[in-house]
Amino acid sequence: MNFETILGSSDFLEYLRGxxxxxxxxxxxxxxxxxxxxxxxxxxxxxxxxxxxxxxxLCLKEVRSLEDIAQTPKGVPTPALxxxxxxxxxxxxxxxxxxxxxxxxxxxxxxKIHDFDLEPSARIDDGAKIDxxxxxxxxxxFASSYETNDDYVILAESVPSGTxxxxxxxxxxxxxxxxxxxxxxxxxxxxxxxxxxxxxLNRVLQxxxxxxxxxxxxxxxxxxxxxxxxGSTSKDLKVILAGGTQMATVLLIVNSILESMQGEINxxxxxxxxxxxxxxxxxxxxxxxxxxLAFPINAYASSFDFSESSHPALKLYDEGEAKxxxxxxxxxCYAAINSIEKITLTKKIESFLG
Amino acid sequence: MNFETILGSSDFLEYLRGxxxxxxxxxxxxxxxxxxxxxxxxxxxxxxxxxxxxxxxLCLKEVRSLEDIAQTPKGVPTPALxxxxxxxxxxxxxxxxxxxxxxxxxxxxxxKIHDFDLEPSARIDDGAKIDxxxxxxxxxxFASSYETNDDYVILAESVPSGTxxxxxxxxxxxxxxxxxxxxxxxxxxxxxxxxxxxxxLNRVLQxxxxxxxxxxxxxxxxxxxxxxxxGSTSKDLKVILAGGTQMATVLLIVNSILESMQGEINxxxxxxxxxxxxxxxxxxxxxxxxxxLAFPINAYASSFDFSESSHPALKLYDEGEAKxxxxxxxxxCYAAINSIEKITLTKKIESFLG
Numbered sequence: 001m002n003f004e005t006i007l008g009s010s011d012f013l014e015y016l017r018g019x020x021x022x023x024x025x026x027x028x029x030x031x032x033x034x035x036x037x038x039x040x041x042x043x044x045x046x047x048x049x050x051x052x053x054x055x056x057x058l059c060l061k062e063v064r065s066l067e068d069i070a071q072t073p074k075g076v077p078t079p080a081l082x083x084x085x086x087x088x089x090x091x092x093x094x095x096x097x098x099x100x101x102x103x104x105x106x107x108x109x110x111x112k113i114h115d116f117d118l119e120p121s122a123r124i125d126d127g128a129k130i131d132x133x134x135x136x137x138x139x140x141x142f143a144s145s146y147e148t149n150d151d152y153v154i155l156a157e158s159v160p161s162g163t164x165x166x167x168x169x170x171x172x173x174x175x176x177x178x179x180x181x182x183x184x185x186x187x188x189x190x191x192x193x194x195x196x197x198x199x200x201l202n203r204v205l206q207x208x209x210x211x212x213x214x215x216x217x218x219x220x221x222x223x224x225x226x227x228x229x230x231g232s233t234s235k236d237l238k239v240i241l242a243g244g245t246q247m248a249t250v251l252l253i254v255n256s257i258l259e260s261m262q263g264e265i266n267x268x269x270x271x272x273x274x275x276x277x278x279x280x281x282x283x284x285x286x287x288x289x290x291x292x293l294a295f296p297i298n299a300y301a302s303s304f305d306f307s308e309s310s311h312p313a314l315k316l317y318d319e320g321e322a323k324x325x326x327x328x329x330x331x332x333c334y335a336a337i338n339s340i341e342k343i344t345l346t347k348k349i350e351s352f353l354g
Numbered sequence: 355m356n357f358e359t360i361l362g363s364s365d366f367l368e369y370l371r372g373x374x375x376x377x378x379x380x381x382x383x384x385x386x387x388x389x390x391x392x393x394x395x396x397x398x399x400x401x402x403x404x405x406x407x408x409x410x411x412l413c414l415k416e417v418r419s420l421e422d423i424a425q426t427p428k429g430v431p432t433p434a435l436x437x438x439x440x441x442x443x444x445x446x447x448x449x450x451x452x453x454x455x456x457x458x459x460x461x462x463x464x465x466k467i468h469d470f471d472l473e474p475s476a477r478i479d480d481g482a483k484i485d486x487x488x489x490x491x492x493x494x495x496f497a498s499s500y501e502t503n504d505d506y507v508i509l510a511e512s513v514p515s516g517t518x519x520x521x522x523x524x525x526x527x528x529x530x531x532x533x534x535x536x537x538x539x540x541x542x543x544x545x546x547x548x549x550x551x552x553x554x555l556n557r558v559l560q561x562x563x564x565x566x567x568x569x570x571x572x573x574x575x576x577x578x579x580x581x582x583x584x585g586s587t588s589k590d591l592k593v594i595l596a597g598g599t600q601m602a603t604v605l606l607i608v609n610s611i612l613e614s615m616q617g618e619i620n621x622x623x624x625x626x627x628x629x630x631x632x633x634x635x636x637x638x639x640x641x642x643x644x645x646x647l648a649f650p651i652n653a654y655a656s657s658f659d660f661s662e663s664s665h666p667a668l669k670l671y672d673e674g675e676a677k678x679x680x681x682x683x684x685x686x687c688y689a690a691i692n693s694i695e696k697i698t699l700t701k702k703i704e705s706f707l708g
Binding site: 059060061062087088089090091092093094108109110111 | 363364365366368369371372373622691692693
């Protein structure tokens with residue numbers, strides 16, 4: 001297994017080779033996921049359970065808040081399987097859950113679940129109604145006070161319909177984004193997503209400041225993690241943003257906040273890690289999103305794919321039906337710098353599917 | 355490799371996945387082992403050497419206090435081989451020996467050997483003559499002051515004829531135990547054991563307090579480790595009791611002491627880990643022992659067996675000739691949460707047998 005450098009140089013990830021990682025899963029619900037057909041990830045009608053189930057499966061290899069593991073209608077298994085498989089082969093030193101507005105608390109003992117007293121945010125086509133400044137400050141505060149004995153932190157996400165809110169956010173903040181956003185759909189249900197985004201943007205005034213815009217069109221994960229990134233730069237904490245276009249949007253938010261404050265950060269301890277499926281996706285362009293940042297960023301993509309598998313459910317990843325989530329891209333990069341063989345990992349993932 | 359949950363939930367052990375462990379081996383001699391044919395573990399006539407040899411083999415892969423590694427008459431190799439093999443594949447961060455009354459000090463440098471100035475205890479059919487309160491308090495004190503940089507402690511034991519003293523102890527304390535105790539024998543030499551236990555219990559008065567009973571029928575390991583468990587709950591130390599029915603008896607002692615003091619403990623940081631051979635043993639019932647506790651307990655069994663081996667000495671484990679000891683069940687659970695493959699471990703154990 002290996003990784004490719006999307007932006008920056010390989011040095012950051014090479015430096016982390018063999019080092020210890022804490023895995024933070026930030027889970028959040030935006031009621032945007034209740035818009036019919038907005039997302040193909042998760043169980044229809046129960047999309048808001050997805051981050052809860054992902055947290056349970058990652059920690060325990062079982063889902064306790066539902067009988068069956070989340071599957072999309074076409075049977076694409078959640079990327080939590082990939083992240084869990086990596087954890088079994090080369091355990092993260094520590095897994096913690098950030099509850100950024102879940103509907104159902106994961107049924108997990110011992111593992112730390114950080115509670116920020118956040119509710120699921122509203123549909124962005126109706127105004128997300130987020131206290132964006134408070135959520136942002138919670139993220140800054142959490143990162144500033146976060147203590148770890150590990151060498152770096154992998155910050156992942158599980159947010160159903162999160163690419164829609166991310167896309168709307170990037171647009172609201174004035175970034176070029178047309179054709180740059182991936183989704184869990186192979187054939188983007190662009191009508192529904194675009195209509196949702198258009199309705200969301202109708203609520204945004206050109207003169208709104210960054211936080212006013214975020215309050216309307218973002219989700220808690222995006223805003224909190226932008227705060228986390230800024231908070232982490234106040235100390236010597238290395239952070240991998242584990243995701244695709246959503247994590248790119250976190251960085252765009254950081255960029256806009258810095259711009260509005262005429263501030264600067266040292267971004268040398270931040271990187272983004274994603275999957276090959278995102279990096280080679282013809283329907284999105286993560287590199288083009290990241291190139292709009294005013295600060296330099298290291299970004300990497302795993303080279304892992306399911307070419308060693310013949311399992312039809314997994315082949316759907318290679319066919320573009322699923323691309324990212326639950327930090328699977330960063331988990332695959334972590335696997336690459338921790339001596340996990342592609343065939344071993346493939347077999348482990350297959351073992352979960354029976 | 356994997357593990358099964360006997361009692362409680364999988365969360366405790368899943369939380370420890372990939373985390374660092376200190377391995378404490380508590381070795382003790384009860385002269386009960388000198389009763390002819392009382393145990394099939396160890397070398398006939400030299401059973402009291404067993405914990406010394408186990409400590410040496412675990413730390414050094416050689417036995418220095420005897421020419422040959424301990425073998426039972428039928429050639430069942432000591433479970434120290436299993437624990438040692440796990441240690442070679444994914445080393446414990448630290449191994450320390452607790453001398454709870456050894457006849458011969460292990461010939462080991464550098465590894466810490468904690469000396470509590472204890473003598474081997476006497477035959478229980480003649481009264482064990484233990485200062486039970488002092489031994490218990492030594493355990494409490496040791497745990498209370500024990501410092502570690504690791505995430506948890508695995509507390510194992512090596513006590514020849516220890517299931518006999520454990521069985522007598524459970525009976526003396528009034529627990530149901532008929533048919534619940536395993537031994538190193540496939541066909542329990544029940545006459546000798548039962549006679550010994552009967553003679554031991556004849557010395558116990560109904561009105562004796564817990565410590566008076568323990569003084570007569572227990573061994574130093576059981577009493578000290580009950581103190582260790584209670585002492586560890588005064589701090590945030592996660593402890594895995596590594597063993598089968600003997601470690602279950604340690605918990606029964608804790609239970610009786612709490613009952614006599616009308617005390618309570620938070621047992622959420624304590625778990626018991628044992629082998630598949632104990633968990634599936636038809637001649638014993640560890641679950642039934644643990645279900646008599648007034649406090650909740652997490653208990654797990656490794657799923658490891660020697661189905662991948664054709665070595666006749668190892669197959670004896672699968673045939674019930676040997677089941678536990680030297681923390682091998684916990685070592686196998688540790689292997690399961692540290693990515694050791696069954697076939698790799700099997701080959702490693704086989705390599706020790708030549």
